[in-house]
Amino acid sequence: MSRAAAGTATAAELFERRVLPLYQLADDAAAIATxxxxxxxxxxxxxxxxxxxxxxxxxxxxHVVVEFVHPVVMGKRALPAISLTADVATVxxxxxxxxxxxxxxxxxxxxxxxxxxxxxxxxxxxxxxxxHGLAAARELGMLTIxxxxxxxxxVASLEAADHIVVAHSDDPRVIKEVHVTAYHVLWELVxxxxxxxxxxxxxxxx
Amino acid sequence: MSPGTNGHADTGPVTRSAAQSRADARSQSxxxxxxxxxxxxxxxxxxxxxxxxxxxxxxxxxxxxxxVDKAHQIVALRREVLARDSQRLAAxxxxxxxxxxxxxxxxxxGNGGSCTDAADLASLFLHPGPGRRxxxxxxxxxxxxxxxxxxxxxxxxxxxxxxxxxFGRRGDVVVGLSTSGNSTNLVRAFEEASRRGLxxxxxxxxxxxxxxxLGSIDHLFVVASDSVHRIQEAQTTIYHTLWxxxxxxxxxx
Numbered sequence: 001m002s003r004a005a006a007g008t009a010t011a012a013e014l015f016e017r018r019v020l021p022l023y024q025l026a027d028d029a030a031a032i033a034t035x036x037x038x039x040x041x042x043x044x045x046x047x048x049x050x051x052x053x054x055x056x057x058x059x060x061x062x063h064v065v066v067e068f069v070h071p072v073v074m075g076k077r078a079l080p081a082i083s084l085t086a087d088v089a090t091v092x093x094x095x096x097x098x099x100x101x102x103x104x105x106x107x108x109x110x111x112x113x114x115x116x117x118x119x120x121x122x123x124x125x126x127x128x129x130x131x132h133g134l135a136a137a138r139e140l141g142m143l144t145i146x147x148x149x150x151x152x153x154x155v156a157s158l159e160a161a162d163h164i165v166v167a168h169s170d171d172p173r174v175i176k177e178v179h180v181t182a183y184h185v186l187w188e189l190v191x192x193x194x195x196x197x198x199x200x201x202x203x204x205x206x
Numbered sequence: 207m208s209p210g211t212n213g214h215a216d217t218g219p220v221t222r223s224a225a226q227s228r229a230d231a232r233s234q235s236x237x238x239x240x241x242x243x244x245x246x247x248x249x250x251x252x253x254x255x256x257x258x259x260x261x262x263x264x265x266x267x268x269x270x271x272x273x274v275d276k277a278h279q280i281v282a283l284r285r286e287v288l289a290r291d292s293q294r295l296a297a298x299x300x301x302x303x304x305x306x307x308x309x310x311x312x313x314x315x316g317n318g319g320s321c322t323d324a325a326d327l328a329s330l331f332l333h334p335g336p337g338r339r340x341x342x343x344x345x346x347x348x349x350x351x352x353x354x355x356x357x358x359x360x361x362x363x364x365x366x367x368x369x370x371x372x373f374g375r376r377g378d379v380v381v382g383l384s385t386s387g388n389s390t391n392l393v394r395a396f397e398e399a400s401r402r403g404l405x406x407x408x409x410x411x412x413x414x415x416x417x418x419x420l421g422s423i424d425h426l427f428v429v430a431s432d433s434v435h436r437i438q439e440a441q442t443t444i445y446h447t448l449w450x451x452x453x454x455x456x457x458x459x
Binding site: 008009010011012014015018019022023025026028029030032033034036037055056059060062063066067070072073172173176177180181184185188189192193196198199 | 269276284287291296326329330333335435438439442443446449450454458
């Protein structure tokens, strides 16, 4: 049976699904630049990046941390970043005792401070644990950033973060791919601001 | 995406149609200035209401341009991958589906960022979400006790090969991801897997490195780029595509 007859997609069709959401990410360049600047200001103040998400996004959280702590580009400075998804003892401990929704909020409230940066990742924008994490981060006064997809879910409708990147797709795999490009860009372009220390003084940057 | 309390409310249908028109126009024009006028606002014309604002605007403009460039780069790179490898992706998925159909399991391996891709890949097969068939898969990167034991007692170079020797059976599948293609622990793992009759699938970058020189990887996909980030982004598409084609293959056979 052919792929068309079986109602399945060819590699070409699968690749084509990836194109438009990337152009839409390019359309968000102005907002991404603003987020990079805000992150650079926090790093300049000594802040740490704290990243969290469930499932696929838990692997993205760890990927983001590797980017910042161990830069692939020679000469870029290492920046402090931790993921809240790697400590299985703590995650399962919190999930078992306080409930899964609290796995990130609990860690944030004990590991982070107001000068830090929270980056929450949720493909549909509806993960309660990510929403609770972002709320705990705001409570602390952290800079909050969210990578979401689809219609942005509750993260977008509740304006749960200072900076929200929406991957415009309903396919969780495509959303993930847009997120990977987005955080690669966030990492790389944060460093541009370090070449301009006068732009990093603590002025009112959300 | 929007800064401040504006959420994403202003990125609705207008943005979608603008992006669509850019996608449509891409073959006729690579003129970024006409496609993205916001990139070329002159810094002297904006933001002089506070000291240093012109400097900030100039840097923000540089960052915006770079963001657009990178989005276009990955779209172009994925096109190159597809043009070269679409038939090979289908053949690989057919082989993977045959392995699963006869009781094979998938092991995923990689270091650093590729370690997170290995974890994501394994989880995608094992827990794909509603309506999709779950298949036996796990990453050999997840058990810190095993990784540190092997690294401490033997060598980091054997962390995957030793696990494959312990778990691997003829008919299983190993998928290894590396941007350089030169990770010694992957090369050792592929050698061990080939010896044991496992199906081997490799994702590499640049020119394929040591993984290409190995000559024994059954299905090797080399993303010909010298950007680690763009390589990773294209590799994510490759394993997502392999997963989707494999599941479709299992349904239709």
